[in-house]
Amino acid sequence: MPPVPVMRRAFIETYGCQMNIGDSELMAGSLARQGYVTVDDPASADVIVVNTCAIREHAETRVLGRIGQLQVHRRDRPDLVLAVTGCMAQRLGADLLENTAGVDIVAGPDSYRKLGDLVDEMRFGALPRGQMLLALDETEAYEGVPAIRREGVTAWVTVQRGCDHRCTFCIVPYVRGGEKNRDPSAVLREVRDAVADGYTEVSLLGQTVNSYRSGDWDFARLLRAVARVDGVRRVRFTSPHPNDVTDEMVAVMAEESAVCPQLHLPVQSGSDRVLKRMVRRYTARQFLDTVDRVREGVPGVALSTDVIVGFPGETEEDFEATLSLLRQVRFDDAFLYRYSLREGTPATRLPEGDFVSEKTSGRRLEEVISLHRGIQREINGSILGSVHEVLVERPARSAGDVLGRTETGKVVAFPGDPGWRNTYRTVRLTSTSGPTFRGVVAS
Ligand code: SF4
Numbered sequence: 001m002p003p004v005p006v007m008r009r010a011f012i013e014t015y016g017c018q019m020n021i022g023d024s025e026l027m028a029g030s031l032a033r034q035g036y037v038t039v040d041d042p043a044s045a046d047v048i049v050v051n052t053c054a055i056r057e058h059a060e061t062r063v064l065g066r067i068g069q070l071q072v073h074r075r076d077r078p079d080l081v082l083a084v085t086g087c088m089a090q091r092l093g094a095d096l097l098e099n100t101a102g103v104d105i106v107a108g109p110d111s112y113r114k115l116g117d118l119v120d121e122m123r124f125g126a127l128p129r130g131q132m133l134l135a136l137d138e139t140e141a142y143e144g145v146p147a148i149r150r151e152g153v154t155a156w157v158t159v160q161r162g163c164d165h166r167c168t169f170c171i172v173p174y175v176r177g178g179e180k181n182r183d184p185s186a187v188l189r190e191v192r193d194a195v196a197d198g199y200t201e202v203s204l205l206g207q208t209v210n211s212y213r214s215g216d217w218d219f220a221r222l223l224r225a226v227a228r229v230d231g232v233r234r235v236r237f238t239s240p241h242p243n244d245v246t247d248e249m250v251a252v253m254a255e256e257s258a259v260c261p262q263l264h265l266p267v268q269s270g271s272d273r274v275l276k277r278m279v280r281r282y283t284a285r286q287f288l289d290t291v292d293r294v295r296e297g298v299p300g301v302a303l304s305t306d307v308i309v310g311f312p313g314e315t316e317e318d319f320e321a322t323l324s325l326l327r328q329v330r331f332d333d334a335f336l337y338r339y340s341l342r343e344g345t346p347a348t349r350l351p352e353g354d355f356v357s358e359k360t361s362g363r364r365l366e367e368v369i370s371l372h373r374g375i376q377r378e379i380n381g382s383i384l385g386s387v388h389e390v391l392v393e394r395p396a397r398s399a400g401d402v403l404g405r406t407e408t409g410k411v412v413a414f415p416g417d418p419g420w421r422n423t424y425r426t427v428r429l430t431s432t433s434g435p436t437f438r439g440v441v442a443s
Contacts, residue, residue, distance in 0.1 A: 087175040106134065228256070270326070427439040427441055
């Protein structure tokens with residue numbers, strides 16, 4: 001009788017941004033080459049991967065707690081391998097290995113190709129536990145490593161890795177290295193493969209995705225080509241840098257019906273003084289001009305942003321400038337944070353006396369949240385009754401409802417069948433909680 005193949009199982013838990021979702025899918029691909037299938041339950045896994053984020057201290061603290069909890073599975077599976085990957089792994093490196101019990105592998109964002117081999121060598125005794133893979137590799141774009149997608153209705157397609165900017169608050173360039181852009185033919189091949197697997201919504205990912213350039217391809221050209229792939233019904237992209245919003249990119253958004261009228265434009269602050277200290281390379285006026293250009297070119301576009309309050313040196317006047325910019329733009333959505341100091345970033349070298357107290361930054365955060373919520377409630381209230389095409393993602397929390405997104409990215413729950421997952425329904429928006437909607441099928 002031929003030997004019964006032993007099923008190898010990997011559990012991957014992802015923290016942080018969409019780039020990390022894409023990276024987890026690549027890690028699933030690297031492990032699959034060694035015969036690992038991804039499972040939903042860590043208790044049944046031979047290898048557990050915790051893919052981490054380093055953007056804020058809070059994110060790292062959560063991960064450390066979670067690594068502690070996952071150790072419990074070692075009791076039943078002594079040969080379990082626990083790998084910590086991603087930006088926090090890259091940032092902490094040897095510290096993480098030495099000071100966190102039970103971590104077997106620490107691997108940074110350019111090392112996932114080797115993950116499957118390393119796990120196997122460790123499980124079968126060829127390598128001792130306690131390995132680090134942290135070299136940044138300017139050429140690693142993961143060509144040939146398949147992204148194995150298991151969740152959601154969106155195919156996340158990474159087109160660019162790393163970042164050439166040096167915003168002074170941000171750890172990303174130090175843990176992910178400089179900007180690397182994929183070959184457009186590889187991107188288009190991945191999009192076609194995703195369509196063949198049943199995806200109709202594609203989201204292009206990059207740290208400053210619209211600075212994409214490969215030979216004579218720029219982002220606008222890539223976006224148009226992706227939008228024209230047969231079977232692609234929706235294309236989104238994140239995160240663009242405001243300085244790289246070209247007229248051509250806006251034209252593609254307007255002309256290609258598959259490109260969703262939605263744009264995330266991180267402003268971070270409305271004060272020129274603070275923007276300069278952050279090295280964002282634009283003024284508030286230039287940002288507002290970009291917003292005008294986008295709104296003129298793509299009527300009805302939904303805009304979202306990121307804001308940091310309490311950046312070192314931010315005065316009440318600077319903070320007022322941020323509030324004023326938010327009042328002026330009226331973003332559909334906003335991700336609002338208070339400044340969190342990250343070791344290894346240039347902002348740590350700003351004069352100590354400039355650091356804003358927790359009390360002040362906490363109060364500013366509450367104020368900015370309250371302002372944004374009010375604006376969002378008004379915007380969303382004003383579109384009640386309108387009808388949208390919604391891509392159904394999953395059952396909603398409320399029994400009998402499903403949840404999906406409109407073309408502008410608004411989240412809607414409405415009565416429906418879980419079997420509608422990954423199909424489009426025409427939905428009328430009937431009420432709003434502020435950030436999200438309820439609706440009914442309109443036809
Ligand atoms: S553009 Fe700035 S904030 Fe964005 S990843 Fe690069 S350094 Fe970080």
